Amino acid sequence: MTATARNAARFSVAPMMEWTDRHCRYLHRLMTRHALLYTEMVTAPALARGGATHLLAFDPAEHPVALQLGGSDPAELATATRIGAEFGYDEINLNVGCPSDRVQSGCFGAVLMERPALVAECCAAMIGAAGATEVTVKCRIGVDDQDPRETLPRFLETVAGAGVRRVTIHARKAWLQGLSPRENRDIPPLDYPLVIEMKRAFPDLHISINGGITGIAQAQALLEAGLDGVMVGRAAYHDPASILPQVDAAFFGGAPGPAAEEVVRRMLPYIARHLDEGGRLNQVTRHMLGLFAGRPGARAWRRILSERAHRPGAGTEVVEEALSRLAPAGAPAAG
Template identity: 55%
Template structure:
C-alpha cells in the first residue's frame, strides 16, 4: 500500500492529546497561544457525525490553530474514508484514528480500544483513509492492548499490520485499556504505565514515528521521553496545568518564557471577538481555570471565574478581576484561603 503523507519530525516533538469535552476550538486556541510549536488535536468525532452532523460546530477551528489534527472514531472503512476527506477539505493537517478509547458507548459502536483486537479491520480503515486523502497524514492513536493482552508480539503485530497499510505515525498511550470493570477515568489511571513498550517499538521499528502518551506530568519527565521516541503527548497535565505546556514549548524550541498574566492578556482579542459573535464567556474561561495551578491566588482566580463566567453579560472585565487576585504584591495582606 502507498504510505500516508509524512509529518516533519520537528512537528511531532510536543503535542496535546485529544480529550472529550475539553479540547474544543476555544481550548485549542488558548493552547496554541501557550505553545506555538505544539501539535493540537480535536476531541474525538465519530465519522457518522462528520458526514451527517453539524460540521460548523463539530469541525470548528480558526486558522491560528495549525498544525491541528482531527481525531475520528469509527470502524467502517468507507465511512472513515469519507469523513477523512471532509476533514482534509476543512483544512485539518492530520487525520487520526482512535483505537484507544475504552468507554462503553464506544465499545457498543465497535470502535475505540476494542479495535486493537481487529488489526485487519483497522488496516482496511487506514488504507481507505489514505486513499481518500493522499496529501493529508493518516495516523493512529492506540493502547498497548486490551484487558489481559500483555504479549509484546501481539502489540507489535497490531502495529505492523497497520503500518503495512501505510500508517507512518503512531501515538501510543502506554497502558492497556480495560473494556470491563473500569470507567474511562480509571482507564487513564489504573492500568500500569509501560513506557518501555513505546521505546522498544521505536527501537525495533525506527522507520515509524512513535509518540508516547499517558501520565506525563512534568517537564523533566516529558523531556526524558524525547531520548527514546519522536515526541511526547500531554493529556490531563496540559489541561489542569496549562502553564506546563508553555514551559515545555519554550524549553524545547528555544522560546521566551512569558508570565501567566502576559499569556492570558494576549488571549483577550480572541475572547472579545468570540463574545461579539455571541459566545458565552463560560465556554472559554473553563479552559483557563488551571493556569494558576499551585500558584499564589490560584484558588481565588478559579473561584472568580467559575462563579461569574455563567452570569449574563459576563465579559473580559471578569478575567481582569480574576487576574488581580494573582497580582497582589508580596508583603501585602493576602487571604491564604485564596492560594
C-alpha cells in the same frame, strides 16, 4: 504554520473529550507556537452521515492542529477524512485508544485493538482520501486479557502495512470490562519500556508515547530513550502554565512562551470576538481555571470565573476582575 505536524509531534497535547475544543486549543497555542494540538474525538458518522461540519471549525492560529476521528467503517472514515483535509487540518488521526462504553458500542476506540485487520482497512481508506494530509493512529498497548508483548507488535506491523507511518501509543492497557473510562486513565500500569522497545523494533515508524507524562524533564528523558515524540494530556490541561510555555525552548529551539498573566491578556480579544458572535464567557474561561495553579490568588481567580462566567451578559470584565485578585508572579504561596 510554523512546523509540519510530523515535526510538531515531538511534543503534542493529547485529544481529550470535552476538554480540547477550539477555545482550549487557542489558549494552549498562546503558550506554545510549535506543539501539535489535537481536537476532541469527532465521530466519522457525525461527519459522513450527519453533516456536522460545525464540529470542525477552528482558528487559523491553532496550526499545527490535528483532527481525531472515531469510527470503524472504512467508507465513513474515508468521507470524514476527506472533509477534515478540506477544512485544512494538518493531520487526521484514528482513535484506537478510547475505552468509553459509548465508543465500544459503536465498535471503535480501544476495542479495535482486537481487530487490527479492520484498523488497517480503515487506515488504507483514510490514506486514500487524505490527499497530502498524513493519517496517523493513536492506540493502547492492548486491551483486557491481551498480552501486549504479542498484541502490540502485531498491531503495529498490520497498520504499518496499510501505509501508516506515525503512531502514538498510550502506554497502558485498556480494560474494557470492569474499569470505568476514568479508572482506565490511572489503574492499568504504565509500560514505557515496551513502547521504547517498539521504536527499536519498528525504526521506520515515528512513535510518540502518551500516558502519565507530567513535566518537561520526564518528556525529555523519554525522547532521549529513543522515542520520536511525547504526548501530554491532563497535566497540560489542568496546569498548562507550568508546562506549555517551556515547550518551544525545550523541544523546538524556540523562545519560551509568555507568562500566564500575559496569556490572559492575549485571550481577551479572542473572548470579546466569541461574545460578539453570540457565545458565552464560560465556554472559554472553563479552560482557563488552572492557569494560576499554586499561585497566591489562584483560588479567587477560579471562584470568580466559576461563579460569574456563566451568568447572562458576563463579559471580559469578569476575567479582568479575576486577574486583579492575583498576587505578582514569584510571591510566596499562601500557607
